[in-house]
Amino acid sequence: MEAHAAEVNHRIARISAHLHPSNFKEGGDVLLNKANCRAKGGAPGFKVAILGAAGGIGQPLALLMKINPLVSVLHLYDVVNTPGVTADVSHMDTGAVVRGFLGQPQLDNALTGMDLVIIPAGVPRKPGMTRDDLFKINAGIVRTLCEGIARACPNAIVNLISNPVNSTVAIAAEVFKKAGTYDPKRLLGVTTLDVVRANTFVAEVLGVDPREVDVPVVGGHAGVTILPLLSQVKPPSSFTAEEAEYLTNRIQNGGTEVVEAKAGAGSATLSMAYAAAKFANSCLHGLKGEAGVVECAFVDSQVTELPFFATKVRLGRSGAEEIHQLGPLNEYERIGLEKAKSELAESIKKGVDFIKK
Ligand SMILES: NC(=O)C1=CN([C@@H]2O[C@H](COP(=O)(O)OP(=O)(O)OC[C@H]3O[C@@H](n4cnc5c(N)ncnc54)[C@H](O)[C@@H]3O)[C@@H](O)[C@H]2O)C=CC1
């Protein structure tokens, strides 16, 4: 009788271990563990890493990348809390294999073999702060992470989210130049949230579905450097001077609107994770070689006299393969462009100097 009970307990232990791989006992009476499960991985698809994966943006972004059918391997890296986020996301029954990496000693392993690296690591704003106030802390974080990319996956496409984007993209470029790995097509500052907001706010004014609206947003990603081109909205639409003023201000201050509403608890995370996942998905479709994939992004550019500028870019196998020109601007937009350029010039210089000096 006792022997029978022992056998039953043993079977139950084996079954529950199968259901809960995290309960495996090494060398114990449980026979199955992750290492001898039949799955071998290696499904076709792209390998994507998120750096800052345990944060406000990182967690929902990890979820959204886990459900992207183009992703076969998802690496989650942070300096805190990645084991929990990884265990949680890894239980989703979608294709991507999820692995977690914790702390700087594991950075290179997190990055090795990656096709796309998304960086939402760094501190967010609190009410009263500008994005530039984040430079002090985030500049060093971005430098460290980009040094890792230069060592471990120099050919990966990089989607840089950490603020101030107008400076951190310049920091990343200088790090890559120093390492001899800089490919301007592969470094993209993520400004998709500006476009997502612009589409939403313009759709509200026009009384249409935001999915039908396409607003090009050029310049950069802070205050007056965010320049929506309302004269180029699709479908073609006209706006009164008051509407144009209202929309431009709301789009330029969308980030601050969220920071103030969150009242000290951070900045946009959910809409940003959505925007980052949308942009990353376009990068993956470009990597696949699909034609006609176009997004706005802050990239190395000759569209203006500035070394970096956000415009529409065509994404392909090697990243931003074609940078679109600005197109015709109206008087209001031309004035906005001059304001944007003078602030952008300073922010870019600050990023370059951080590495050079
Ligand atoms: N480009 C854009 O449109 C937007 C950019 N952002 C920016 O994204 C950044 C992250 O925002 P949240 O996720 O809300 O902040 P958060 O504080 O919730 O998360 C940041 C994560 O980065 C991690 N981290 C810090 N140092 C790190 C390092 N050296 N290596 C790896 N991970 C590190 C933290 O542990 C944390 O988990 C901020 O700089 C924010 O301003 C936010 C919204 C929009």
Ligand SMILES: O=C([O-])CC(=O)C(=O)O
């Ligand atoms: O406003 C912030 O600090 C975060 C951000 O970049 C945005 O929401 O656009």
